[in-house]
Amino acid sequence: MKKIILIFSIIIINLSCSKDDENYININGKVIYQSTNNSIANAKLHVKTKILNSPESNWSYWSEIDSKEAITDSNGNFNITLKSENSSNVLVSIFVENTDNYNSSDTGYEVSKSNNIIIPLTKLEKLKIYINNTNPFNSNDTGGFYLSQWLGNVSLLNFQNFGNPNETYESQPGIYQNSTFWKGTNINSIVNYNVEENKPCTISWSYTKNGILTENISQIPIISNQINEFHINY
Numbered sequence: 001m002k003k004i005i006l007i008f009s010i011i012i013i014n015l016s017c018s019k020d021d022e023n024y025i026n027i028n029g030k031v032i033y034q035s036t037n038n039s040i041a042n043a044k045l046h047v048k049t050k051i052l053n054s055p056e057s058n059w060s061y062w063s064e065i066d067s068k069e070a071i072t073d074s075n076g077n078f079n080i081t082l083k084s085e086n087s088s089n090v091l092v093s094i095f096v097e098n099t100d101n102y103n104s105s106d107t108g109y110e111v112s113k114s115n116n117i118i119i120p121l122t123k124l125e126k127l128k129i130y131i132n133n134t135n136p137f138n139s140n141d142t143g144g145f146y147l148s149q150w151l152g153n154v155s156l157l158n159f160q161n162f163g164n165p166n167e168t169y170e171s172q173p174g175i176y177q178n179s180t181f182w183k184g185t186n187i188n189s190i191v192n193y194n195v196e197e198n199k200p201c202t203i204s205w206s207y208t209k210n211g212i213l214t215e216n217i218s219q220i221p222i223i224s225n226q227i228n229e230f231h232i233n234y
Helices: none
Strands: 009-015 024-033 044-053 061-071 077-083 090-096 109-111 117-132 142-149 157-160 167-172 175-183 188-196 201-209 212-220 227-233
Touching: 024 044, 024 090, 044 077, 061 077, 090 117, 212 227
Parallel strands: 009 109, 024 117, 117 227
Antiparallel strands: 009 090, 024 077, 044 061, 044 090, 117 188, 142 175, 142 201, 157 188, 167 175, 201 212
């Protein structure tokens, strides 16, 4: 499922770089599912080295030294070498791209070493929602569909077969919604959606059918490691 927005995990590593002829530093570790500790193969990482300039000044700032990309192997391991400097003010930042199968944390954290770094990611479960238009006769019949993301990524939604674009907005502070709308007869569409494991999935939907307004809120139970189906008939 194509992603609209990529949202990244940030791992910041405080380093004291040992001096050598080239001033390089090796970063290695493993990417895993947080809940199972299983490794994640083919995870894409963006790695940078940075240095804090004028750390004793009120005008201190970070500047980039080097940057590369890395892909985890079949065991979830990564290993990358970047240019560095002989300074205790060097940081290494690792950004992990989200996919349809896992979601990285939005929270940055620090570790005190550059070897055997463990990066835990959240597993995503699959949801397929069927929108079925049942016996409408009015071409002005309308429907609206909303999916709330209470704590997570707001870019995981993919509506199929609707002619209208998705809309994303902050309905309340920290609460985001994706939505789409439809109008007319003979609407049969599918919503593909990813939801973080162990989090509730709440959908809000409303429609006008043959002049009658119906509004609903449903919490969908999510079963792990399968495509969870939900049907809306209107």
